[in-house]
Amino acid sequence: MSGHPGSKPARTVVTVAIDAGGTSMKGGVLENGILLPEPYLEQPSRSEADAESIVAHFASLIIRLAGAYMKGSGTPEHDVTFRIGTAFPGPFDYERGISRIRGLGKYEQLYGLPVGELLKKELRRRAGLPGSDPWMRMLAAADIAFGNDAVLFGMGAAKRFPAERLLCLTLGTGLGSVFMDRGRAVSGLDGVPESGMLYAETFEGEPVDGQFGRRGVLALADALHARRQGDDVIDLAAAAARGESAALRVWHDYGERLGRMLRPYAAAFRPDRLILGGQIAKSLPIFGASLTHALLPVRLPVLYEDDLLRQVFYGADMLFD
Structure with a gap:
């Protein structure tokens, strides 16, 4: 006792x-x-x-x-x-x-x-x-x-890296994001948007949210004539895993565009690592090389968090800290 x-x-x-x-x-x-x-x-x-x-x-x-x-x-x-x-x-x-x-x-x-x-x-x-x-x-x-679910994901991920700066993205229906500095969400500093999030930022004249979530992947596949009727993101990922060249091109271009979009924010914020979660992030082994190359001269480890919900739940608990 x-x-x-x-x-x-x-x-x-x-x-x-x-x-x-x-x-x-x-x-x-x-x-x-x-x-x-x-x-x-x-x-x-x-x-x-x-x-x-x-x-x-x-x-x-x-x-x-x-x-x-x-x-x-x-x-x-x-x-x-x-x-x-x-x-x-x-x-x-x-x-x-x-x-x-x-x-x-x-x-x-x-x-x-x-x-x-x-x-x-x-x-x-x-x-x-x-x-x-x-x-x-x-x-x-x-x-x-x-x-916010992306912020809670970042808070949960920060439990593993409490002394680091992190750029965390959830890639699913849309693009969720949070910039973390030693366990705290950052906004309006060091190149981070005032909202603390990227979804409303623009890339090549269009909002980010629509370009890097599900709609963005499908639009990219359509532009490259790489999508069969009825195909969704999961089908494009499976096709790329089978080595189909058209699908591989979609994911290469997705990673390259994501890297170019993130580069100025990463250069200003200088995170220790980039952490990705969500359904689209499961394809990181396919688009990771083009992503890291497009981020240059910024160099940082890119990690896939396979249990997004677990991190969100930990973030929900941390709301009371």
């Missing part, structure tokens, strides 16, 4: 971490800063629904995760402090928990609403229902924090 005589044992800090994507919501649990292998849950996001339905659906996932943790851990409810950390797509006022998403085909009905307050209200309502578990009251009292 540790501690001073008569002192109370430390409470267990439990973070329910949520990645609220446009298609699905995924959730995990961290206990005292350590991501547990279970529970892990996933459900459709229903992001096209009305605000009340979205919030109720969101609350259900949180309750299921917390309930699975309480059942499996055996920790008494009075010894638990719950926190809820959420990766939410932008635009979003992360400090105030207010959605600014409009015109993107997801979470439209949350525009201008205080999502954090609505979620807390729903958790309190359910905690007050007859027959609710005692730990529900603790969950309803949880602090709630929001962060």
Whole structure:
């Protein structure tokens, strides 16, 4: 037994971490800063629904995760402090928990609403229902924090490299980005955009976001006449892995363009390494050589993080640091 005589044992800090994507919501649990292998849950996001339905659906996932943790851990409810950390797509006022998403085909009905307050209200309502578990009251009292998914990915990745500068990208539907300096996100300094992100920057006259996510890969393939009808990014990656020259050209050009886009930011920010995550980043072995060559004279290690969600969950936990 540790501690001073008569002192109370430390409470267990439990973070329910949520990645609220446009298609699905995924959730995990961290206990005292350590991501547990279970529970892990996933459900459709229903992001096209009305605000009340979205919030109720969101609350259900949180309750299921917390309930699975309480059942499996055996920790008494009075010894638990719950926190809820959420990766939410932008635009979003992360400090105030207010959605600014409009015109993107997801979470439209949350525009201008205080999502954090609505979620807390729903958790309190359910905690007050007859027959609710005692730990529900603790969950309803949880602090709630929001962060951009790419920023949380960078925060999680920075746990491995706490003394370094990192440029982190998520390459999937679009391009997510964050510049990290010793565990802190940077904006408006050392060549970093005021927003701290690259998605709204332009490259060759067009927004970056549309050029280096899924749409950009497919547009590049179409321009090079390298895509068969119905092919998606995963098909182009498979074709390149088989050695098909047309697909290899797509990925070579993708890496070269990505490197040229990043070069001025990397030259000014001088990161110690570039870390990539997301579906498109799985093809780094194919486009990595053209990427690193296009970055010259900037030289830096390029790493692929194969468990993006794990880093996002760790970032969600770090929102409370």
